[in-house]
Amino acid sequence: MANDPGLAADTCIYMEAVTGDGGTHNSSVWWLSPDIQLTGPTSGPDKADPGQNNTVNVVYHRKPASSNCTTPGDESITIELWVGNPSLAMSPSEHASTALIQSIGSPFPAEGTSATQIINWAPPAGLPVTDPQSAGHKCLIARCYPQSLTPDPNDFHVPNDRHVAQHNICIVPCSDRKAHKHGLFRFEVSTINLNFSEKETVTLRAVADLRPDNFVRKVVLERLERTEGFRRLALAPPRGFNFDLPDFPEAEVIDHTKPGCLGFLLGTSFRPEIETRIQMSPKQFTRFNFEADLSGAKVGEAYIFHLTQSGSDNRAHGGLTIVMLATDA
Structure with a gap:
């Protein structure tokens, strides 16, 4: 989809679809982002274990000063982590599709650097298999943007928007x-x-x-x-x-x-x-x-x-x- 108009004021913060792409997301397989990593304590990579702390690492980047990028000048970044069952298209407003795990503030990175936000997610036990937070294979979407901006409530705008990355593999x-x-x-x-x-x-x-x-x-x-x-x-x-x-x-x-x-x-x-x-x-x-x-x-x-x-x-x-x-x- 096209870039998220609610995040257009920032061109500095990005996530990568492929290692080293600088936020261009121009790979034909763009949904295996290395910037989102879920590890279940029992099940391992890309799977969730109910009732336990599942670690998710979200990496985000800021372009160097030489890029002449623009940003509102906020002091912090908002990081959203969304989860769903194995899916193709996903929407933040459809509860059968996705669930918001956490929305958290994180320091604005220095120019030309990257930062990692660690999120501990403990999905409830006993959920039906259709629930986005149920056990098993999970599709993950992360969205990172300056705190003063407001993203689209209905559309993640993948793969074009540099503020969003998707990690979907089973x-x-x-x-x-x-x-x-x-x-x-x-x-x-x-x-x-x-x-x-x-x-x-x-x-x-x-x-x-x-x-x-x-x-x-x-x-x-x-x-x-x-x-x-x-x-x-x-x-x-x-x-x-x-x-x-x-x-x-x-x-x-x-x-x-x-x-x-x-x-x-x-x-x-x-x-x-x-x-x-x-x-x-x-x-x-x-x-x-x-x-x-x-x-x-x-x-x-x-x-x-x-x-x-x-x-x-x-x-x-x-x-x-x-x-x-x-x-x-």
Whole structure:
């Protein structure tokens, strides 16, 4: 989405989508921000443990004086931390989508420096799985801005706004005992129509990333190497993957998950993907399943899938990386 107009008076404070991007957020996979790190005391990275203190580190940066950036001159920064279940688009005003964990003031960093705010989050125990603060994989959004400014209450304006970063990745061990059908694995994802006044046709897309770039590979391997049973990243595509959309039975689907003639022509550059267009009512919130057929996978192979949502104007609304690991446990 476009930059947040409520934060336009500041061009100095930023968060990074990829290490070293200076707040430009110009990566195609911009939702794996290194500036937000959740560590559950029992479950580890990217997962929340109810009833315990879960540490979240939020890093924010200030441009150097040579950048000629502008800022209102506040003495402190407001840092917001939001959490949700695995999601594509997220809205701060939709309670089924996100929950505000904390809004806290932090000192304004010196020019050209970075700072870290540590947030201790203790999610309540016993929450239903649909609650944004329930146990398990979490999608995180942080928003950092000068204290005198007021951000959009309905839209995070990811990925364009430099004050906002998103960290959405889920490592999912998959064994036949957990399959919905033989070799078919499901993972629930939620999303919302960020157009609050009109219907909008949005595009959901899933891509199997068989040759991740260095940044994605680093983020994924840091987590997989701590996961029991991992041996290697898959080099061949899975047998298939798709979206199961119970709220949209007539969704338009464009399926390029099978190599066919296109894969033969592209050779090693073939990227399996599927695209689905759905018409959502204003502010509609929905849950759906991402499904992948891993029946041909070798034990220990991990498949990286990038899921995205974009609007009718092709602007990005949100992204999520799901890594499915074939196991025998």
